[in-house]
Amino acid sequence: MDGKPEFxxxxxxxxxxxxxxxxxxxxxxxAQRLRQxxxxxxQVHQGSLYPALHRLEDRGLLQAxxxxxxxxxxxxxxxxxxxxxxxxxxxxxxxxxxxxxxxLILRAVE
Amino acid sequence: MRWLRRLLHKSSxxxxxxxxxxxxxxxxxxxxxxxxxxxxxxxxxxxxxxGGLERVKEEVRDTKWEMHLDSLVRDFRxxxxxxxxxxxxxxxxxxxxxxxxxxxxxxxxVVYNLRFDPFPYKGADRLATISIHSLKQTGDTDxxxxxxxxxxxxxxxxxxxxxxxxxxxxxxxxLFKKGDGTTMFGAAVVTANTFDFYGIPPLLGRGITLDxxxxxxxxxxxxxxxxxxxxxxxxxxxxGKSFLVDGKQRTLVxxxxxxxxxxxxxxWIPLGLRxxxxxxxxxxxxxxxxxxxxxxxxxxxxxxxxxxxxxxxxNHSKVYPKDYPEQFSVSVRSLMETSMGDFKFMLYALxxxxxxxxxxxxxxxxxxxxxxxTVREQEIAVRVSLGAPRSRLIRQLLxxxxxxxxxxxxxxxxxxxxxxxxxxxxxPSDPLPDEAVIGLRPVVFLFALGIALFTTVICxxxxxxxxxxxxxHERLMGSxxxxxxxxxxxxxxxxxxVAQVALSVVxxxxxxxxxxxxxxxxxxxxxxxxxxxxxxxxxxxxxxxxTPEEEKEFLRQVLLRVKALPGxxxxxxxxxxxxxxxxxxxxxxxxxxxxxxxxTRYDLCSEGFFETLGLHLQRGRVLSESEIASRSHVAxxxxxxxxxFFPGEDPIGKRFKLNFLDEIPxxxxxxxxxxxxxxxxxxxxxxxxxxxxxxxxPYTILASAxxxxxxxxxxxxxxxxxxxxxxxxxxxxxxxxxxxxxxxQELLSLFSYTQPRFDVITSGAFAGIGLLLVxxxxxxxxxxxxxxxxxxxxxxxALGATKGSILKIFLAKGLRLVxxxxxIGFLTSLALTRFLASQLWGISATDTLTLTSVMxxxxLxxxxxxxxxxxRAADVDPNVALRYE
Numbered sequence: 001m002d003g004k005p006e007f008x009x010x011x012x013x014x015x016x017x018x019x020x021x022x023x024x025x026x027x028x029x030x031a032q033r034l035r036q037x038x039x040x041x042x043q044v045h046q047g048s049l050y051p052a053l054h055r056l057e058d059r060g061l062l063q064a065x066x067x068x069x070x071x072x073x074x075x076x077x078x079x080x081x082x083x084x085x086x087x088x089x090x091x092x093x094x095x096x097x098x099x100x101x102x103x104l105i106l107r108a109v110e
Numbered sequence: 111m112r113w114l115r116r117l118l119h120k121s122s123x124x125x126x127x128x129x130x131x132x133x134x135x136x137x138x139x140x141x142x143x144x145x146x147x148x149x150x151x152x153x154x155x156x157x158x159x160x161g162g163l164e165r166v167k168e169e170v171r172d173t174k175w176e177m178h179l180d181s182l183v184r185d186f187r188x189x190x191x192x193x194x195x196x197x198x199x200x201x202x203x204x205x206x207x208x209x210x211x212x213x214x215x216x217x218x219x220v221v222y223n224l225r226f227d228p229f230p231y232k233g234a235d236r237l238a239t240i241s242i243h244s245l246k247q248t249g250d251t252d253x254x255x256x257x258x259x260x261x262x263x264x265x266x267x268x269x270x271x272x273x274x275x276x277x278x279x280x281x282x283x284x285l286f287k288k289g290d291g292t293t294m295f296g297a298a299v300v301t302a303n304t305f306d307f308y309g310i311p312p313l314l315g316r317g318i319t320l321d322x323x324x325x326x327x328x329x330x331x332x333x334x335x336x337x338x339x340x341x342x343x344x345x346x347x348x349x350g351k352s353f354l355v356d357g358k359q360r361t362l363v364x365x366x367x368x369x370x371x372x373x374x375x376x377x378w379i380p381l382g383l384r385x386x387x388x389x390x391x392x393x394x395x396x397x398x399x400x401x402x403x404x405x406x407x408x409x410x411x412x413x414x415x416x417x418x419x420x421x422x423x424x425n426h427s428k429v430y431p432k433d434y435p436e437q438f439s440v441s442v443r444s445l446m447e448t449s450m451g452d453f454k455f456m457l458y459a460l461x462x463x464x465x466x467x468x469x470x471x472x473x474x475x476x477x478x479x480x481x482x483x484t485v486r487e488q489e490i491a492v493r494v495s496l497g498a499p500r501s502r503l504i505r506q507l508l509x510x511x512x513x514x515x516x517x518x519x520x521x522x523x524x525x526x527x528x529x530x531x532x533x534x535x536x537x538p539s540d541p542l543p544d545e546a547v548i549g550l551r552p553v554v555f556l557f558a559l560g561i562a563l564f565t566t567v568i569c570x571x572x573x574x575x576x577x578x579x580x581x582x583h584e585r586l587m588g589s590x591x592x593x594x595x596x597x598x599x600x601x602x603x604x605x606x607x608v609a610q611v612a613l614s615v616v617x618x619x620x621x622x623x624x625x626x627x628x629x630x631x632x633x634x635x636x637x638x639x640x641x642x643x644x645x646x647x648x649x650x651x652x653x654x655x656x657t658p659e660e661e662k663e664f665l666r667q668v669l670l671r672v673k674a675l676p677g678x679x680x681x682x683x684x685x686x687x688x689x690x691x692x693x694x695x696x697x698x699x700x701x702x703x704x705x706x707x708x709x710t711r712y713d714l715c716s717e718g719f720f721e722t723l724g725l726h727l728q729r730g731r732v733l734s735e736s737e738i739a740s741r742s743h744v745a746x747x748x749x750x751x752x753x754x755f756f757p758g759e760d761p762i763g764k765r766f767k768l769n770f771l772d773e774i775p776x777x778x779x780x781x782x783x784x785x786x787x788x789x790x791x792x793x794x795x796x797x798x799x800x801x802x803x804x805x806x807x808p809y810t811i812l813a814s815a816x817x818x819x820x821x822x823x824x825x826x827x828x829x830x831x832x833x834x835x836x837x838x839x840x841x842x843x844x845x846x847x848x849x850x851x852x853x854x855q856e857l858l859s860l861f862s863y864t865q866p867r868f869d870v871i872t873s874g875a876f877a878g879i880g881l882l883l884v885x886x887x888x889x890x891x892x893x894x895x896x897x898x899x900x901x902x903x904x905x906x907x908a909l910g911a912t913k914g915s916i917l918k919i920f921l922a923k924g925l926r927l928v929x930x931x932x933x934i935g936f937l938t939s940l941a942l943t944r945f946l947a948s949q950l951w952g953i954s955a956t957d958t959l960t961l962t963s964v965m966x967x968x969x970l971x972x973x974x975x976x977x978x979x980x981x982r983a984a985d986v987d988p989n990v991a992l993r994y995e
Contacts, residue, residue, distance in 0.1 A: 027130060028137040046134060046166045055173045066126075076130045 017088040024079035189510040210471025211522030216529040217464040230369045232309030236406040237445035244435035257399035272415040277304045278400030279373035287354035298375025315349040315364030322380040329360040332378040335368040415442040463876045473606045474887040481894040511570030611931025614884040619939035621877040622960040628866045630952030637792025638723040640854035644828035649847040658813035671838040677826035682718035689793035695770030714809040722823045730787030741810045745783040751803030776813045888975035896983040904991025913984040924976030
């Protein structure tokens with residue numbers, strides 16, 4: 001993640017949940033989409049991504065199953081659970097409130 | 111249950127993780143290839159980017175607790191393997207900790223049971239006793255008392271506003287007729303509210319109730335658990351039966367549970383608080399005084415109660431000035447404090463000693479672990495450089511010490527169990543409340559566990575952190591034996607040994623002082639030798655000896671027969687057991703006034719008393735047989751009495767009166783006794799204090815006493831004559847009860863030496879264990895230092911150093927530490943031993959001889975502990991040492 005900002009604490013989980021909410025996908029695809037959507041801003045390393053995925057799975061926010069990909073190779077696909085859905089909504093709400101508040105403060109100071 | 115499945119199917123979980131990550135890698139390579147890279151190049155870039163499959167796996171594993179559990183199990187196994195690799199180290203560490211833990215557990219049990227939970231009674235912490243102290247300190251405790259006359263007790267009970275309720279009791283020995291014979295029990299005659307007051311439900315039947323003290327109530331009594339078990343085989347059917355108690359038929363109405371020991375009674379008899387009521391208020395011939403216990407109202411302080419009783423006593427002293435010293439104070443103290451007295455200081459001192467012991471044990475183990483950690487520096491450095499997370503290494507080192515502590519805890523608890531058995535056997539029962547039970551309690555097990563955990567953290571964390579701090583590179587370059595270990599760490603280990611030595615010196619000093627004090631106590635010159643003197647208490651049944659002549663004749667015959675026994679040199683009757691037990695009175699000398707009572711001990715004896723005890727006559731003569739027979743009002747006094755009553759005068763022919771005789775119905779009233787002789791002072795009460803004035807009077811002046819004591823000086827072991835003495839007494843009158851018997855030495859030992867002996871034994875045990883641990887500590891440190899310097903020693907010897915010079919170097923190194931420790935310990939002892947002062951007698955708390963010998967002992971043991979490793983250093987073969995690397 002050379003030269004790129006570190007994920008804010010907790011934001012990686014939020015971003016992963018959002019991407020998986022768009023449709024079930026495997027780890028590699030998540031990393032790719034993260035990069036594409038953020039226009040190369042976020043480059044998440046495997047050493048952070050996979051522990052995060054497993055952690056979310058253990059917490060019951062994601063569920064995983066093995067499926068064949070387009071190329072016919074078996075891969076572990078992650079999908080959002082109901083609990084994950086709910087979690088994503090609250091977290092997103094919190095995030096928006098936070099950024100809004102921070103933006104307000106920054107504007108006021110200027 | 112997913113986690114369970116995962117735990118059981120670990121390999122499949124691992125395979126899936128591997129598969130998932132490989133898929134990621136393959137996709138990446140495929141993407142690079144399609145972007146135009148050569149397959150080989152794509153693979154290289156992707157792998158580089160991925161940064162190690164195993165590392166990512168490890169990080170994923172870290173998110174799962176069952177993986178933690180798994181690695182914990184692996185670390186655990188590893189820890190056990192490490193400890194088994196070095197059994198000597200493990201054994202020493204475990205035993206060291208176990209000693210510390212068991213000693214702490216034992217002392218904690220004792221202190222907890224005695225200090226925090228001695229009484230099972232309702233509102234136990236609010237129970238209070240009242241005592242009156244004379245303010246004129248004449249050196250004696252003249253006029254101090256904690257018991258009250260009947261009117262005094264009643265007034266106090268009715269007029270005070272601080273107690274919820276108040277009970278009174280007195281103790282008396284009662285003859286108890288059961289089936290085959292007569293025994294004697296210590297009875298407590300208690301006010302009828304006592305059982306309600308303490309709030310303990312009876313085991314069987316009922317306790318004493320208020321109805322039992324009514325004038326026409328049938329006579330009853332209640333039995334305590336111990337006697338019920340020992341003398342009645344715990345037979346529940348005896349409740350409701352009638353027994354002959356002191357010549358009176360009484361119905362047994364209840365049995366109390368084991369921890370109910372109100373007023374130390376073996377059986378309880380109701381006391382009516384009116385003259386001539388049930389439980390006649392006389393002990394023998396003397397009006398009983400009541401020992402009182404009150405329960406403070408909630409929220410009332412002992413100070414407030416003291417103030418209240420001070421005022422009550424002042425009022426009362428105006429009505430009964432005779433009962434009070436001229437100036438006095440009153441104190442209301444907790445029952446616990448009065449029953450424990452000074453002993454609680456000893457308990458605290460022992461607790462302190464144990465804390466010291468635990469500190470020594472912990473520092474010892476810390477030192478061992480330090481030494482080990484240094485040796486393992488390279489291993490740890492290698493593991494860190496291979497990517498082992500520091501948290502994992504710390505966990506592993508901690509786990510290692512936890513295993514040590516856990517094993518030590520198990521061994522410690524076993525030791526504690528036996529230690530507690532031992533201490534229960536030696537602990538003196540006298541200063542302890544009868545209700546206290548000393549036993550291992552669950553809370554104590556938790557305490558031991560706490561100590562084990564504490565020890566783990568203290569002993570494990572410090573070396574763990576040290577090992578991980580600092581320059582790894584340097585460690586890797588090291589020789590693998592920690593030669594590069596910083597000097598600072600060596601200094602820390604040295605400091606630990608210094609601290610151990612200092613603590614041990616403090617323990618030894620305390621023990622030394624207690625031992626010397628005990629020796630001084632047992633070597634007091636009593637003025638007579640208690641060893642060859644046999645005593646037997648004779649109890650006279652009430653229907654015997656109706657006339658004084660009958661009694662005199664009985665005693666004369668008994669004395670004749672006992673004196674005639676082979677092995678008996680002389681015999682006498684008496685009323686007291688010098689120096690332990692006696693009777694006291696104020697005295698009057700014609701023409702002399704004194705503000706404070708002249709507290710005088712007196713005894714009623716026959717002419718053989720002086721020869722039997724071996725008293726030295728200084729002036730005049732001893733009592734003659736004819737004076738005894740004619741009930742003459744003559745007396746032999748001791749030097750103290752002569753000096754106090756008749757200073758600067760010739761006491762022979764002078765007269766004095768013992769005021770207390772006036773209160774005894776069958777004693778001569780208003781009788782003045784003429785001094786016919788003076789004997790040298792002899793120990794006649796607390797052996798640690800100077801003798802009281804003593805008067806020896808003819809026993810015949812008191813007609814029909816219920817109790818007489820037979821004393822005999824023997825030329826053979828006294829107790830071997832007991833059966834013969836019994837036979838002779840019963841030959842004269844078979845209805846005579848012979849109750850307590852033994853030698854005066856045994857009594858003295860029981861009453862005066864038990865507690866100091868306990869002090870010496872326990873503190874000795876602690877000091878001994880402490881010294882042993884310190885010797886192990888010094889030894890292991892020095893052995894380690896020598897092993898570190900093997901290479902250096904080789905070089906020195908190769909360059910011409912002699913064995914002697916090497917020996918000297920290491921001996922000096924160790925002894926320097928010991929010397930510093932001894933010096934610090936000496937200063938600490940000077941500061942701390944004064945807390946022992948209340949337990950010491952005959953020596954000062956900073957006794958030079960004791961402290962010097964303690965320091966010499968410590969240096970000697972330290973030298974021995976250093977000598978073995980130092981000799982090993984001197985025996986190093988330079989060839990071997992130099993090739994060693």
